[in-house]
Amino acid sequence: MSFDEPSLARLMTASQRGDRAAYRTLLVGCRRWLERYFARRIAPHHIDDLVQETLVSMHRKLATWDSGRAFLPWLAAIARYRWIDMLRRQRDEAELGDNDAAVGAGDEAVHARLSIDHLLALLPPKQAQAITLVKIEGASIAEASQISGQSESLVKVNIHRGLKKLAELIESE
Amino acid sequence: MKDASIDNLIDDLAGDLTPVRPRRVARGSLWVAAGWVGGAAALIWIFGMREDLAVRGMPPLSMLAFWLTAATGLAATWSALRMGLPGVGRDYGGWRWAVGASLSLPLAALAACIADGHAAMEAARHGFGLRCLVQGLASGLGVGAALFFWLRASAPTSPTRAGWVIGIAAGAAGATIVALHCASDDVVHIALWHGSAVLFSAVAGRLILPRFLRW
Numbered sequence A: 001m002s003f004d005e006p007s008l009a010r011l012m013t014a015s016q017r018g019d020r021a022a023y024r025t026l027l028v029g030c031r032r033w034l035e036r037y038f039a040r041r042i043a044p045h046h047i048d049d050l051v052q053e054t055l056v057s058m059h060r061k062l063a064t065w066d067s068g069r070a071f072l073p074w075l076a077a078i079a080r081y082r083w084i085d086m087l088r089r090q091r092d093e094a095e096l097g098d099n100d101a102a103v104g105a106g107d108e109a110v111h112a113r114l115s116i117d118h119l120l121a122l123l124p125p126k127q128a129q130a131i132t133l134v135k136i137e138g139a140s141i142a143e144a145s146q147i148s149g150q151s152e153s154l155v156k157v158n159i160h161r162g163l164k165k166l167a168e169l170i171e172s173e
Numbered sequence B: 001m002k003d004a005s006i007d008n009l010i011d012d013l014a015g016d017l018t019p020v021r022p023r024r025v026a027r028g029s030l031w032v033a034a035g036w037v038g039g040a041a042a043l044i045w046i047f048g049m050r051e052d053l054a055v056r057g058m059p060p061l062s063m064l065a066f067w068l069t070a071a072t073g074l075a076a077t078w079s080a081l082r083m084g085l086p087g088v089g090r091d092y093g094g095w096r097w098a099v100g101a102s103l104s105l106p107l108a109a110l111a112a113c114i115a116d117g118h119a120a121m122e123a124a125r126h127g128f129g130l131r132c133l134v135q136g137l138a139s140g141l142g143v144g145a146a147l148f149f150w151l152r153a154s155a156p157t158s159p160t161r162a163g164w165v166i167g168i169a170a171g172a173a174g175a176t177i178v179a180l181h182c183a184s185d186d187v188v189h190i191a192l193w194h195g196s197a198v199l200f201s202a203v204a205g206r207l208i209l210p211r212f213l214r215w
Helices: A006-016 A020-038 A046-060 A069-090 A107-120 A124-135 A139-148 A154-172 B002-015 B025-047 B060-083 B094-102 B106-116 B117-125 B129-139 B141-152 B159-179 B187-210
Strands: none
Touching: A006 A069, A006 A107, A020 A046, A020 A069, A020 B141, A046 A069, A046 B002, A069 A154, A069 B129, A069 B187, A107 A124, A107 A154, A124 A139, A124 A154, A139 A154, A139 B025, B025 B060, B025 B106, B025 B129, B025 B141, B060 B094, B060 B106, B060 B187, B094 B106, B094 B159, B106 B187, B129 B141, B129 B159, B129 B187, B141 B159, B159 B187
C-alpha cells in the first residue's frame, strides 16, 4: 500500500472514529515515514527510540488533527517536537557521551550527518565540533578533548550550549 | 529486536484506540469568550462600570486604547488557540503585529512625558494606578485559564512561546476589562498601569506555564 498524503489523511479520519484496522495501517505508514524523517536528522542508533516516542505522542494527541488540514505537516510537527525534546534531554544528561555508541561510516550515518550539517553550520565552530565528536561520532569527552584541543569541561559546556542553540534553531524552522 | 518492539507497540496502540472528538478552535474560542465576559461581569459587579460609559461612551483616546488592547488580546488568543493544533509551516505569529501596533500607547505616553514631565508624573499618580494593575491581572485570569486548559489538552509544540502568548492574551483581556471600570482618560495612566497588566501577565505566563504545557 502506498502511504501518500491523501491515504494517510483518510486513514487518520477513520482512526479518529475508532477504526482499529485503519489505525494499525496508519501507524505502519507513519513508522515508515518517521524512519525516513529521522534518518536525515539524527544518529541511526536514536532512530527507533524517537520513532516509538513519536508514535506514542501521536496516539495521545490524535484529537489535535483537524481533518480540514493536511496530515503530514501535523505528523511532522509532532516528530519535530519529540526531536527537540530528545536534544534537550541530551543536553541535560549528566554523563555526556557515556551512552552513545560509535557510529560507523555506512550510508545511514552519512545521511544522518548530511541533514544535520546545515544546522551545525549555524553554530559557533567549537560547539559544532564538540557535538559532532561526542553526539554523532560517539567519542568520549576525553577523546573529544584530545581531538579538538578543548579542555574536557569546555567540551561539556560547548555541547550543552550547542544543543540548546540547536533546539532553538529547529523550533524556529 | 527494536523492529519487534515497534511492531508490538503498534499492536498495543491499535488495540488501545478509542474514538476521539477532534478539537476545534471554535470550541476553544467559546471558552475564551466565556472567560472574557466572566471577568468583565465580575469586575463590573464588584467595582462598577465607569459612569460615562452608559451615557456617552468613552472619550476618543480611551476608546482607541481600548480597541488597540482588545486587538492585541484577540490576536494573541487566536494564535494560542491555533498553537494547540500543530502543523509544520503553520503561522502562529499574528499576535506580534497586534503587540507591535499597541506599542504606540507607551510611545505616546513617552512623548507626553517628554513634552511635560511634571504633568505626566501627576497623571501617572492619579487614578489609583496600582489598583488598576491588580484588577487588570485578576480580570484576565478567566481568559488565561481558558487558554491554558485548551493548550494543556492540545499539542503546543513550543511551550515557551505558548506561555508568552497566553500571558499576553490574559493581560490584554484584563486591560480591556479594567478600561470599562477605570475613569482615567490619560494616556500616561493607561499606558503605565493598564499596559503593565499585559507586561506582568506575559512575563508570568512565560515563567510559570511552559513546564505545565510540555507533553
